Amino acid sequence: MKITRIACHRVELPLVEGSYKWSGGKAVSVFDSTVVVVDTDAGVQGVGEVCPLGPFYLPAYAAGVRAGIRELGPHLIGEDPTQLLKLNRRMDAALQGHPYVKSGIDMACWDILGQVAGLPVCVLLGGRYGDDVVLYRAISQADPDAMAANVAGYRAEGYTRFQLKVGGDPDTDIARIRQVAAVLKPGDRLVADANTGWTQHEAQRVVRAVRDLDVYIEQPCRTYEECLAVRRNTDHPFVLDENIDSLDMLLRAVSDRAMDVVNLKISKLGGLTKTKQARDLCAHLGIGMTLEDSWGGDVVTAAISHLAHSTPPEFRFTSTDFNSYVTVSHADGAPKRQNGRMAASTAPGLGVRPKWDVLGEPLLVVGN
Ligand code: MG
Numbered sequence: 001m002k003i004t005r006i007a008c009h010r011v012e013l014p015l016v017e018g019s020y021k022w023s024g025g026k027a028v029s030v031f032d033s034t035v036v037v038v039d040t041d042a043g044v045q046g047v048g049e050v051c052p053l054g055p056f057y058l059p060a061y062a063a064g065v066r067a068g069i070r071e072l073g074p075h076l077i078g079e080d081p082t083q084l085l086k087l088n089r090r091m092d093a094a095l096q097g098h099p100y101v102k103s104g105i106d107m108a109c110w111d112i113l114g115q116v117a118g119l120p121v122c123v124l125l126g127g128r129y130g131d132d133v134v135l136y137r138a139i140s141q142a143d144p145d146a147m148a149a150n151v152a153g154y155r156a157e158g159y160t161r162f163q164l165k166v167g168g169d170p171d172t173d174i175a176r177i178r179q180v181a182a183v184l185k186p187g188d189r190l191v192a193d194a195n196t197g198w199t200q201h202e203a204q205r206v207v208r209a210v211r212d213l214d215v216y217i218e219q220p221c222r223t224y225e226e227c228l229a230v231r232r233n234t235d236h237p238f239v240l241d242e243n244i245d246s247l248d249m250l251l252r253a254v255s256d257r258a259m260d261v262v263n264l265k266i267s268k269l270g271g272l273t274k275t276k277q278a279r280d281l282c283a284h285l286g287i288g289m290t291l292e293d294s295w296g297g298d299v300v301t302a303a304i305s306h307l308a309h310s311t312p313p314e315f316r317f318t319s320t321d322f323n324s325y326v327t328v329s330h331a332d333g334a335p336k337r338q339n340g341r342m343a344a345s346t347a348p349g350l351g352v353r354p355k356w357d358v359l360g361e362p363l364l365v366v367g368n
Helices: 062-075 084-094 099-117 144-156 170-183 200-209 224-231 247-255 272-285 298-309
Strands: 003-014 030-040 045-050 136-139 161-165 189-193 216-218 238-240 261-265 288-292 316-319 364-367
Touching (some): 003 099, 030 062, 062 099, 062 364, 084 272, 099 272, 099 298, 170 189, 170 200, 224 238, 298 316
Parallel strands (some): 136 161, 216 238, 261 288
Protein backbone atom coordinates (compact mmCIF):
# COMPACT_ATOMS: atom_id res chain seq x y z
CA MET A 1 0.00 0.00 0.00
CA LYS A 2 1.25 3.46 -0.87
CA ILE A 3 0.41 7.00 0.24
CA THR A 4 -0.87 8.94 -2.78
CA ARG A 5 -2.13 12.18 -1.26
CA ILE A 6 -1.92 14.21 1.95
CA ALA A 7 -4.43 17.03 2.44
CA CYS A 8 -4.67 19.61 5.24
CA HIS A 9 -7.99 21.17 6.20
CA ARG A 10 -8.07 24.19 8.53
CA VAL A 11 -10.88 24.16 11.08
CA GLU A 12 -11.67 26.87 13.60
CA LEU A 13 -12.68 25.54 17.02
CA PRO A 14 -14.31 28.22 19.20
CA LEU A 15 -14.46 27.51 22.92
CA VAL A 16 -17.72 26.77 24.73
CA GLU A 17 -16.57 28.97 27.63
CA GLY A 18 -15.53 31.77 25.25
CA SER A 19 -11.85 31.59 26.10
CA TYR A 20 -9.22 29.44 27.79
CA LYS A 21 -6.65 31.19 29.99
CA TRP A 22 -3.52 29.91 31.65
CA SER A 23 -0.22 31.13 33.11
CA GLY A 24 1.38 34.43 32.15
CA GLY A 25 -1.84 35.91 30.74
CA LYS A 26 -1.84 33.47 27.82
CA ALA A 27 -5.29 32.87 26.35
CA VAL A 28 -7.02 31.44 23.27
CA SER A 29 -10.62 32.03 22.19
CA VAL A 30 -10.68 30.19 18.84
CA PHE A 31 -8.34 27.28 18.17
CA ASP A 32 -6.82 26.83 14.70
CA SER A 33 -6.80 23.09 14.07
CA THR A 34 -5.44 21.15 11.10
CA VAL A 35 -7.22 17.97 10.04
CA VAL A 36 -4.83 15.81 8.01
CA VAL A 37 -6.33 13.38 5.48
CA VAL A 38 -4.05 10.69 4.02
CA ASP A 39 -5.17 8.79 0.89
CA THR A 40 -3.72 5.56 -0.44
CA ASP A 41 -3.60 3.64 -3.71
CA ALA A 42 -5.82 0.99 -2.06
CA GLY A 43 -8.67 3.45 -1.56
CA VAL A 44 -8.26 3.40 2.22
CA GLN A 45 -8.26 6.86 3.78
CA GLY A 46 -6.98 7.89 7.20
CA VAL A 47 -7.56 11.03 9.24
CA GLY A 48 -5.43 12.80 11.84
CA GLU A 49 -5.48 16.18 13.60
CA VAL A 50 -2.97 18.62 15.08
CA CYS A 51 -4.03 21.61 17.17
CA PRO A 52 -1.33 23.59 19.01
CA LEU A 53 -2.37 25.42 22.19
CA GLY A 54 -1.73 28.75 20.49
CA PRO A 55 1.81 29.69 19.34
CA PHE A 56 3.10 30.33 22.89
CA TYR A 57 2.68 27.02 24.69
CA LEU A 58 5.09 24.59 23.05
CA PRO A 59 7.43 25.32 20.11
CA ALA A 60 4.53 24.78 17.72
CA TYR A 61 2.03 27.00 15.88
CA ALA A 62 -1.01 26.28 13.76
CA ALA A 63 0.24 27.55 10.40
CA GLY A 64 3.49 25.68 11.10
CA VAL A 65 1.60 22.37 10.84
CA ARG A 66 0.65 23.23 7.26
CA ALA A 67 4.04 24.72 6.37
CA GLY A 68 5.76 21.64 7.75
CA ILE A 69 3.55 19.24 5.83
CA ARG A 70 4.20 21.24 2.66
CA GLU A 71 7.91 20.53 3.24
CA LEU A 72 7.61 16.96 4.52
CA GLY A 73 4.65 15.62 2.53
CA PRO A 74 6.39 15.11 -0.85
CA HIS A 75 8.92 12.78 0.87
CA LEU A 76 6.07 10.51 2.00
CA ILE A 77 4.24 10.02 -1.28
CA GLY A 78 4.80 6.36 -2.25
CA GLU A 79 5.61 5.28 1.33
CA ASP A 80 3.61 2.49 3.01
CA PRO A 81 1.32 4.04 5.68
CA THR A 82 0.88 0.70 7.48
CA GLN A 83 4.58 0.38 8.39
CA LEU A 84 4.52 2.97 11.15
CA LEU A 85 8.04 2.74 12.60
CA LYS A 86 9.54 2.75 9.12
CA LEU A 87 7.35 5.69 8.15
CA ASN A 88 8.46 7.60 11.27
CA ARG A 89 12.11 6.99 10.41
CA ARG A 90 11.39 8.33 6.94
CA MET A 91 9.75 11.44 8.42
CA ASP A 92 12.68 12.03 10.79
CA ALA A 93 15.19 11.60 7.95
CA ALA A 94 13.34 14.07 5.74
CA LEU A 95 12.60 16.72 8.40
CA GLN A 96 14.72 17.15 11.53
CA GLY A 97 12.64 17.83 14.66
CA HIS A 98 9.23 19.51 14.36
CA PRO A 99 7.42 16.60 16.04
CA TYR A 100 4.00 18.31 15.91
CA VAL A 101 4.20 18.53 12.10
CA LYS A 102 4.47 14.73 11.93
CA SER A 103 1.75 13.95 14.49
CA GLY A 104 -1.31 14.28 12.24
CA ILE A 105 0.25 12.18 9.48
CA ASP A 106 1.24 9.46 11.94
CA MET A 107 -2.28 9.52 13.48
CA ALA A 108 -3.90 9.19 10.04
CA CYS A 109 -1.62 6.24 9.22
CA TRP A 110 -2.68 4.45 12.42
CA ASP A 111 -6.27 5.02 11.27
CA ILE A 112 -5.35 3.40 7.93
CA LEU A 113 -3.58 0.48 9.63
CA GLY A 114 -6.65 -0.16 11.79
CA GLN A 115 -8.98 -0.15 8.81
CA VAL A 116 -6.69 -2.53 6.89
CA ALA A 117 -6.44 -4.85 9.91
CA GLY A 118 -10.14 -4.54 10.74
CA LEU A 119 -9.22 -3.59 14.32
CA PRO A 120 -9.64 -0.49 16.47
CA VAL A 121 -6.43 1.46 17.03
CA CYS A 122 -6.52 0.75 20.79
CA VAL A 123 -6.18 -2.97 20.08
CA LEU A 124 -3.22 -2.31 17.80
CA LEU A 125 -1.67 -0.06 20.47
CA GLY A 126 -1.66 -2.93 22.94
CA GLY A 127 -5.20 -3.84 23.97
CA ARG A 128 -8.38 -2.44 25.47
CA TYR A 129 -8.40 -2.23 29.27
CA GLY A 130 -11.78 -1.87 30.97
CA ASP A 131 -14.95 -0.21 29.72
CA ASP A 132 -13.80 3.41 29.60
CA VAL A 133 -11.19 5.93 30.76
CA VAL A 134 -11.44 8.67 33.37
CA LEU A 135 -11.22 12.30 32.28
CA TYR A 136 -10.03 15.48 33.90
CA ARG A 137 -11.43 18.94 33.35
CA ALA A 138 -9.00 21.80 32.80
CA ILE A 139 -10.17 24.84 34.75
CA SER A 140 -9.32 28.05 32.93
CA GLN A 141 -7.50 30.65 35.05
CA ALA A 142 -9.83 33.09 36.80
CA ASP A 143 -10.49 34.51 40.26
CA PRO A 144 -10.38 31.89 43.03
CA ASP A 145 -14.17 32.15 43.58
CA ALA A 146 -14.89 31.68 39.87
CA MET A 147 -12.57 28.71 39.61
CA ALA A 148 -14.16 27.05 42.64
CA ALA A 149 -17.62 27.62 41.14
CA ASN A 150 -16.44 26.23 37.82
CA VAL A 151 -15.09 23.09 39.49
CA ALA A 152 -18.38 22.60 41.36
CA GLY A 153 -20.27 22.90 38.06
CA TYR A 154 -18.10 20.39 36.21
CA ARG A 155 -18.21 18.10 39.23
CA ALA A 156 -22.01 18.08 38.85
CA GLU A 157 -21.50 16.94 35.23
CA GLY A 158 -19.58 13.87 36.44
CA TYR A 159 -15.93 14.93 36.39
CA THR A 160 -13.89 13.90 39.44
CA ARG A 161 -10.46 15.14 38.35
CA PHE A 162 -9.61 18.78 37.93
CA GLN A 163 -6.55 20.54 36.60
CA LEU A 164 -6.38 24.13 37.78
CA LYS A 165 -4.59 26.61 35.59
CA VAL A 166 -2.37 28.45 38.07
CA GLY A 167 1.14 29.85 37.39
CA GLY A 168 0.08 33.43 38.13
CA ASP A 169 0.59 35.55 41.23
CA PRO A 170 1.62 33.04 43.92
CA ASP A 171 -0.69 34.43 46.62
CA THR A 172 -3.67 34.31 44.28
CA ASP A 173 -2.66 30.80 43.21
CA ILE A 174 -2.54 29.65 46.84
CA ALA A 175 -6.09 30.99 47.23
CA ARG A 176 -7.17 29.26 44.00
CA ILE A 177 -5.87 25.90 45.19
CA ARG A 178 -7.36 26.29 48.68
CA GLN A 179 -10.79 27.41 47.50
CA VAL A 180 -11.07 24.66 44.91
CA ALA A 181 -9.87 21.99 47.35
CA ALA A 182 -12.69 23.06 49.68
CA VAL A 183 -15.39 22.12 47.15
CA LEU A 184 -13.97 18.68 46.33
CA LYS A 185 -15.27 15.40 47.71
CA PRO A 186 -13.37 12.30 48.85
CA GLY A 187 -12.01 10.44 45.82
CA ASP A 188 -11.66 13.55 43.67
CA ARG A 189 -8.21 14.49 42.45
CA LEU A 190 -6.78 17.96 42.12
CA VAL A 191 -3.83 19.08 39.99
CA ALA A 192 -2.33 22.59 40.15
CA ASP A 193 -0.73 23.11 36.74
CA ALA A 194 1.48 26.20 36.66
CA ASN A 195 2.42 25.66 33.00
CA THR A 196 5.98 26.96 33.65
CA GLY A 197 4.57 30.18 35.14
CA TRP A 198 6.30 30.35 38.54
CA THR A 199 9.88 31.24 39.29
CA GLN A 200 11.60 28.73 41.52
CA HIS A 201 11.16 30.76 44.72
CA GLU A 202 7.48 31.39 43.92
CA ALA A 203 6.93 27.67 43.39
CA GLN A 204 8.59 26.95 46.74
CA ARG A 205 6.23 29.36 48.48
CA VAL A 206 3.16 27.82 46.89
CA VAL A 207 4.04 24.19 47.62
CA ARG A 208 4.81 25.06 51.22
CA ALA A 209 1.59 27.04 51.64
CA VAL A 210 -0.60 24.17 50.39
CA ARG A 211 1.37 21.41 52.09
CA ASP A 212 -1.67 20.24 54.08
CA LEU A 213 -3.73 19.67 50.91
CA ASP A 214 -3.95 16.61 48.66
CA VAL A 215 -2.84 18.28 45.40
CA TYR A 216 -0.53 17.29 42.56
CA ILE A 217 1.91 19.97 41.37
CA GLU A 218 2.42 20.12 37.58
CA GLN A 219 5.28 21.83 35.68
CA PRO A 220 5.83 24.67 38.16
CA CYS A 221 8.74 26.37 36.37
CA ARG A 222 10.12 26.94 32.90
CA THR A 223 13.26 24.80 33.01
CA TYR A 224 13.72 21.16 33.92
CA GLU A 225 16.39 22.09 36.47
CA GLU A 226 14.11 24.52 38.30
CA CYS A 227 11.32 21.93 38.38
CA LEU A 228 13.73 19.33 39.73
CA ALA A 229 14.79 21.69 42.52
CA VAL A 230 11.14 22.23 43.50
CA ARG A 231 10.44 18.51 43.26
CA ARG A 232 13.28 17.79 45.71
CA ASN A 233 11.79 20.24 48.19
CA THR A 234 8.20 19.03 48.26
CA ASP A 235 6.32 15.86 49.11
CA HIS A 236 3.40 16.63 46.79
CA PRO A 237 2.98 14.16 43.94
CA PHE A 238 4.73 15.80 40.99
CA VAL A 239 3.84 15.97 37.29
CA LEU A 240 6.13 17.08 34.45
CA ASP A 241 4.71 18.15 31.11
CA GLU A 242 6.30 20.86 28.93
CA ASN A 243 9.88 19.72 29.60
CA ILE A 244 9.23 16.08 28.65
CA ASP A 245 9.15 16.38 24.88
CA SER A 246 11.18 13.33 23.84
CA LEU A 247 12.21 9.85 24.94
CA ASP A 248 15.61 11.30 25.87
CA MET A 249 14.05 13.79 28.31
CA LEU A 250 11.76 11.09 29.67
CA LEU A 251 14.73 8.83 30.40
CA ARG A 252 16.61 11.68 32.06
CA ALA A 253 13.64 12.54 34.24
CA VAL A 254 13.10 8.92 35.22
CA SER A 255 16.78 8.64 36.11
CA ASP A 256 16.50 11.78 38.31
CA ARG A 257 13.20 10.55 39.82
CA ALA A 258 11.94 13.97 38.76
CA MET A 259 8.22 13.10 38.62
CA ASP A 260 5.53 10.65 39.68
CA VAL A 261 3.29 11.33 36.68
CA VAL A 262 4.21 12.52 33.21
CA ASN A 263 1.94 14.32 30.79
CA LEU A 264 2.23 12.67 27.35
CA LYS A 265 0.77 14.78 24.58
CA ILE A 266 0.53 13.10 21.19
CA SER A 267 1.71 16.05 19.08
CA LYS A 268 4.41 17.06 21.60
CA LEU A 269 6.08 13.70 21.04
CA GLY A 270 5.38 13.48 17.30
CA GLY A 271 2.39 11.15 16.93
CA LEU A 272 0.88 7.96 18.30
CA THR A 273 3.92 5.85 17.35
CA LYS A 274 6.33 7.82 19.54
CA THR A 275 3.79 8.42 22.29
CA LYS A 276 3.23 4.65 22.43
CA GLN A 277 6.98 4.17 22.92
CA ALA A 278 6.97 6.66 25.81
CA ARG A 279 3.74 5.18 27.21
CA ASP A 280 5.07 1.61 27.19
CA LEU A 281 8.31 2.73 28.84
CA CYS A 282 6.40 4.60 31.57
CA ALA A 283 4.14 1.61 32.21
CA HIS A 284 7.23 -0.60 32.55
CA LEU A 285 8.92 1.85 34.92
CA GLY A 286 5.83 2.55 37.04
CA ILE A 287 5.29 6.18 36.03
CA GLY A 288 1.68 7.41 35.95
CA MET A 289 0.48 9.22 32.84
CA THR A 290 -1.85 11.92 31.69
CA LEU A 291 -2.60 10.80 28.13
CA GLU A 292 -3.75 13.64 25.90
CA ASP A 293 -2.66 16.19 23.30
CA SER A 294 -2.01 19.94 23.28
CA TRP A 295 -5.58 20.59 22.06
CA GLY A 296 -7.93 19.41 19.31
CA GLY A 297 -11.41 18.43 18.27
CA ASP A 298 -13.12 15.14 17.46
CA VAL A 299 -10.18 13.43 15.74
CA VAL A 300 -7.65 14.26 18.46
CA THR A 301 -10.18 13.19 21.10
CA ALA A 302 -10.61 9.86 19.30
CA ALA A 303 -6.83 9.36 19.14
CA ILE A 304 -6.52 10.17 22.87
CA SER A 305 -9.27 7.67 23.66
CA HIS A 306 -7.43 4.86 21.85
CA LEU A 307 -4.11 5.76 23.48
CA ALA A 308 -5.66 5.93 26.95
CA HIS A 309 -7.89 2.87 26.56
CA SER A 310 -4.81 0.78 25.62
CA THR A 311 -2.84 1.92 28.69
CA PRO A 312 -2.85 -0.30 31.81
CA PRO A 313 -5.39 1.33 34.18
CA GLU A 314 -3.04 1.63 37.16
CA PHE A 315 -0.81 3.99 35.14
CA ARG A 316 -3.66 5.92 33.54
CA PHE A 317 -3.85 9.07 35.65
CA THR A 318 -6.20 11.09 33.42
CA SER A 319 -7.08 12.04 29.85
CA THR A 320 -9.01 14.83 28.15
CA ASP A 321 -12.14 15.02 25.99
CA PHE A 322 -11.19 18.16 24.07
CA ASN A 323 -14.21 17.85 21.79
CA SER A 324 -16.46 18.83 24.70
CA TYR A 325 -14.56 22.12 25.18
CA VAL A 326 -15.27 23.42 21.66
CA THR A 327 -18.45 24.32 19.76
CA VAL A 328 -17.58 22.75 16.39
CA SER A 329 -17.70 19.03 15.58
CA HIS A 330 -15.72 18.02 12.50
CA ALA A 331 -16.10 14.23 12.60
CA ASP A 332 -18.75 11.64 13.42
CA GLY A 333 -17.96 8.66 15.64
CA ALA A 334 -15.72 10.49 18.14
CA PRO A 335 -16.07 9.61 21.84
CA LYS A 336 -18.66 11.52 23.82
CA ARG A 337 -18.09 12.02 27.52
CA GLN A 338 -20.44 10.25 29.88
CA ASN A 339 -20.24 10.92 33.60
CA GLY A 340 -16.64 12.15 33.42
CA ARG A 341 -15.44 9.21 31.34
CA MET A 342 -15.07 8.24 27.68
CA ALA A 343 -14.49 5.06 25.67
CA ALA A 344 -12.56 4.39 22.47
CA SER A 345 -14.59 3.34 19.43
CA THR A 346 -14.83 -0.37 18.67
CA ALA A 347 -14.89 0.31 14.90
CA PRO A 348 -11.75 -0.36 12.83
CA GLY A 349 -9.14 2.41 12.89
CA LEU A 350 -9.82 5.54 14.93
CA GLY A 351 -13.55 5.08 14.29
CA VAL A 352 -14.15 8.64 13.07
CA ARG A 353 -15.66 9.86 9.81
CA PRO A 354 -14.83 13.43 8.73
CA LYS A 355 -17.70 15.86 8.25
CA TRP A 356 -16.65 17.17 4.84
CA ASP A 357 -19.09 20.06 4.94
CA VAL A 358 -17.38 21.31 8.12
CA LEU A 359 -13.85 20.68 6.84
CA GLY A 360 -14.45 22.45 3.52
CA GLU A 361 -11.80 22.57 0.81
CA PRO A 362 -8.25 21.69 1.88
CA LEU A 363 -5.77 24.53 2.34
CA LEU A 364 -2.96 22.31 1.18
CA VAL A 365 -2.74 19.17 -0.97
CA VAL A 366 0.44 17.15 -1.50
CA GLY A 367 0.31 14.40 -4.16
CA ASN A 368 -2.76 13.82 -6.29
MG1 MG B 1 0.22 20.49 31.75
